[in-house]
Amino acid sequence: MKTYPGATGARLPRWLLPDHWPMQGDQPQLATLHFHSDGLQLAPDEGPHADYLPLNGALVLPALIEPHAHLDKTFTIQRSPAQQPGLLAAIAAMHQDRMHWSREDLEKRTQQALLWAVESGVSLLRTHVDWFTTEAPLAWQVIGEMQHPLCCIERVALAPLSFFANPDDAQHIATQVAASGPGALLGGFIHSSNWDAQALLNLLQAAEQHQLDLDLHIDEELNTEAQGMRWLANTLQHHPFSGQITCSHSCALSQQEDALEILDLLAQQRVTLIALPLTNLLLQDAVPGRTPRQRGLTLVKEAQTRGIPLLLGADNVQDAFCPLGSYDPLDTLFSGVLSLQLGAAFDEASQLICRADAFYRNDMVIFPHADTASWPLRQRQRYRLKQGVRYGEATNDA
Ligand SMILES: [Zn+2]
Numbered sequence: 500m501k502t503y504p505g506a507t508g509a510r511l512p513r514w515l516l517p518d519h520w521p522m523q524g525d526q527p528q529l530a531t532l533h534f535h536s537d538g539l540q541l542a543p544d545e546g547p548h549a550d551y552l553p554l555n556g557a558l559v560l561p562a563l564i565e566p567h568a569h570l571d572k573t574f575t576i577q578r579s580p581a582q583q584p585g586l587l588a589a590i591a592a593m594h595q596d597r598m599h600w601s602r603e604d605l606e607k608r609t610q611q612a613l614l615w616a617v618e619s620g621v622s623l624l625r626t627h628v629d630w631f632t633t634e635a636p637l638a639w640q641v642i643g644e645m646q647h648p649l650c651c652i653e654r655v656a657l658a659p660l661s662f663f664a665n666p667d668d669a670q671h672i673a674t675q676v677a678a679s680g681p682g683a684l685l686g687g688f689i690h691s692s693n694w695d696a697q698a699l700l701n702l703l704q705a706a707e708q709h710q711l712d713l714d715l716h717i718d719e720e721l722n723t724e725a726q727g728m729r730w731l732a733n734t735l736q737h738h739p740f741s742g743q744i745t746c747s748h749s750c751a752l753s754q755q756e757d758a759l760e761i762l763d764l765l766a767q768q769r770v771t772l773i774a775l776p777l778t779n780l781l782l783q784d785a786v787p788g789r790t791p792r793q794r795g796l797t798l799v800k801e802a803q804t805r806g807i808p809l810l811l812g813a814d815n816v817q818d819a820f821c822p823l824g825s826y827d828p829l830d831t832l833f834s835g836v837l838s839l840q841l842g843a844a845f846d847e848a849s850q851l852i853c854r855a856d857a858f859y860r861n862d863m864v865i866f867p868h869a870d871t872a873s874w875p876l877r878q879r880q881r882y883r884l885k886q887g888v889r890y891g892e893a894t895n896d897a
Pocket residue numbers: 567568569627716747814815
């Protein structure tokens with residue numbers, strides 16, 4: 500396999516370029532990338548370089564991230580569609596389906612999902628895994644055994660908040676997650692239908708004690724009375740958490756009068772927000788026979804203004820929660836650009852589906868025939884360039 504020591508003619512997004520990068524007209528100058536063993540070095544294009552991969556203005560992004568998926572449920576829509584619109588009906592359909600979740604069934608579905616994600620250029624996939632009792636489910640183990648040389652997989656234990664009401668149960672769950680090794684996180688489903696402040700405190704304390712990061716399904720609803728984010732923001736003020744906290748969904752912020760104060764507090768606490776535009780558009784404000792009036796999305800722009808780290812995730816793919824989906828972050832981004840009215844897709848919004856650190860570790864995705872005006876709708880063909888080696892779809896004229 501050929502290893503390139505660098506690449507010329509890379510069109511990088513503006514958000515990734517250093518300040519004062521030279522412009523050519525209204526476009527940033529193309530870049531030459533030098534792949535060193537200790538990282539990537541970047542310079543304005545210096546003309547042809549022997550042995551370097553010529554990219555000729557191809558669009559280049561850091562390897563992509565899928566920060567929020569549900570591999571245990573994926574590809575079950577055919578046998579278990581939801582009987583009604585909305586989140587709670589989808590949860591009911593999932594409970595119907597899980598009698599089919601044998602090792603063979605789980606392996607088949609999760610491997611397909613992983614393959615689709617890797618084909619899309621995903622280098623880090625975080626999946627939530629539902630727990631149905633305080634014992635780790637089979638899917639936790641099956642997904643824990645999955646490996647791919649081009650993709651790291653993280654698992655989040657997704658348990659309803661009620662499982663943490665008893666501190667001993669909270670400890671028991673956290674102990675199993677901690678014993679699962681790196682890439683295992685503690686999570687929870689926190690909703691006004693199961694709100695319990697003491698249980699959330701137990702969850703936080705168990706995570707802290709076992710040095711686990713958190714990723715919470717929190718306030719995935721448009722109920723102004725949702726308490727999760729408000730409680731978390733206030734509690735972290737007095738009980739700082741040493742790990743990383745990620746809050747997924749947080750749709751209720753779009754309805755709450757004190758939402759900006761909540762965000763101000765969370766901005767001080769290194770909390771990351773994940774918006775899930777596809778499923779939030781589909782599952783929020785969902786009433787049979789009535790056109791939805793609300794978008795159901797969290798306050799992405801207000802979070803950005805406050806410097807809160809933010810990502811977009813796919814959430815459910817081809818299950819009772821969402822019948823569509825592709826594990827392609829470009830589809831999520833397209834949905835987000837429109838529904839959240841984000842800025843330029845490539846030059847600004849693309850930072851919501853990847854992170855600069857992958858790029859500086861010489862791991863990127865190349866869109867060889869793309870231009871910034873058409874991306875991500877047309878010219879979606881791509882390949883991965885990792886440590887100077889090309890993977891995936893080969894093209895003659897990179
Ligand atoms: Zn989810």
